[in-house]
Amino acid sequence: xxxxxxxxxxxxxxxxxxxxxxxxxxxxxxxxxxxxxxxxxxxxxxxxxxxxxxxxxxxxxxxxxxxxxxxxxxxxxxxxxxxxxxxxxxxxxxxxxxxxxxxxxxxxxxxxxxxxxxxxxxxxxxxxxxxxxxxxxxxxxxxxxxxxxxxxxxxxxxxxxxxxxxxxxxxxxxxxxxxxxxxxxxxxxxxxxxxxxxxxxxxxxxxxxxxxxxxxxxxxxxxxxxxxxxxxxxxxxxx
Numbered sequence: 001x002x003x004x005x006x007x008x009x010x011x012x013x014x015x016x017x018x019x020x021x022x023x024x025x026x027x028x029x030x031x032x033x034x035x036x037x038x039x040x041x042x043x044x045x046x047x048x049x050x051x052x053x054x055x056x057x058x059x060x061x062x063x064x065x066x067x068x069x070x071x072x073x074x075x076x077x078x079x080x081x082x083x084x085x086x087x088x089x090x091x092x093x094x095x096x097x098x099x100x101x102x103x104x105x106x107x108x109x110x111x112x113x114x115x116x117x118x119x120x121x122x123x124x125x126x127x128x129x130x131x132x133x134x135x136x137x138x139x140x141x142x143x144x145x146x147x148x149x150x151x152x153x154x155x156x157x158x159x160x161x162x163x164x165x166x167x168x169x170x171x172x173x174x175x176x177x178x179x180x181x182x183x184x185x186x187x188x189x190x191x192x193x194x195x196x197x198x199x200x201x202x203x204x205x206x207x208x209x210x211x212x213x214x215x216x217x218x219x220x221x222x223x224x225x226x227x228x229x230x231x232x233x234x235x236x237x238x239x
Contacts, residue, residue: 002119004091004117004119005034005117006032006034006036006038006091006092006093006117007030007031007032007038007040007059007089007091007117007119008030008031008033009028009029009030009031009089009119009121010028010029010031011028012119012121012122013121013122013123013124014026014028014069014087014121014122014123014124015124015125015126016071016123016124016125016126017125017126017127017128017129018074018077018081018125018126018127018128019128020073020074020075020076020077021073021074021075022073023070023071023072023073024070024071025068025069025070025071026068026069026070026071027066027067027068027069028066028067028068028069028089028121029064029065029066029067030059030064030065030066030067030089030091031059031063031064032059032060032061032062032063032064032065033062034061034062035061035062036061036093036094036096037058037059037060037061037093037094037095037096037097037098038058038059038091038092038093038094039056039057039058039059039091039092039093039094039098039102039103039107040056040057040058040059040065040089040090040091040092041055041056041089041090041091041103041105041108042055042056042067042069042087042088042089042090043087043088043089043090044085044086044087044088045084045085045086045087046085048072049071049072049085050069050070050071050072050085051069051070051072052067052068052069052070053067053068053070054067054100055067056100056103057100057103058094058098058099058100058102058103069087077163078125081125081127082125083122083123083124083125085122085123086120086121086122086123087120087121087122087123088118088119088120088121089118089119089121090108090116090117090118091116091117091118091119092107092108092114092115092116092117093115094107192231195231196228196231199227199228199231200228203225203228
């Protein structure tokens with residue numbers, strides 16, 4: 001907990017149980033121990049990654065205010081599960097009866113002579129809660145579990161699992177792309193077969209008309225035969 005003259009902030013570390021492709025939220029509690037209205041503002045070094053609600057507001061005298069920080073879903077796990085993102089919470093005295101609509105950027109301008117308290121918060125990634133593992137055979141009563149010697153081993157195992165999960169998702173995406181390509185080629189082949197059948201029917205009609213008129217093979221028949229050969233070659237190539 002950080003105890004300033006205006007606000008007490010808890011906790012000082014934003015702990016996120018990191019999971020890939022999932023939004024994760026963490027709550028801050030701001031406590032006003034004074035008899036004054038206190039305005040606050042939350043800043044971050046990575047505004048596209050986090051959503052802060054509310055990011056500005058007023059804490060009434062002798063009351064508290066909860067701030068929720070939501071981390072957007074991440075596609076990749078950071079190296080060694082370390083995060084360099086930082087947050088800065090600024091607070092300043094406000095006029096009695098002030099509301100969130102009365103909070104302006106000018107209130108936190110130190111160059112204008114305003115007394116602004118600042119508290120820096122850091123982001124920490126922790127492993128998500130795991131179900132209890134069964135007791136291994138041969139383990140002695142009262143002996144510590146083998147997998148919990150230190151936090152570094154758990155972090156390394158979690159990072160490896162996160163990387164494996166990410167690679168699995170990439171392989172699944174490639175499989176979907178291959179299926180889509182096969183479906184497209186199959187549709188093109190079916191269309192070519194339909195066109196081929198249509199040309200065969202038209203060629204047969206022309207042959208019948210030619211035989212009835214007693215003439216030889218017309219120029220159109222020769223053209224249709226050529227087109228039929230081209231389409232058959234296209235079908236064989238796609239197959």
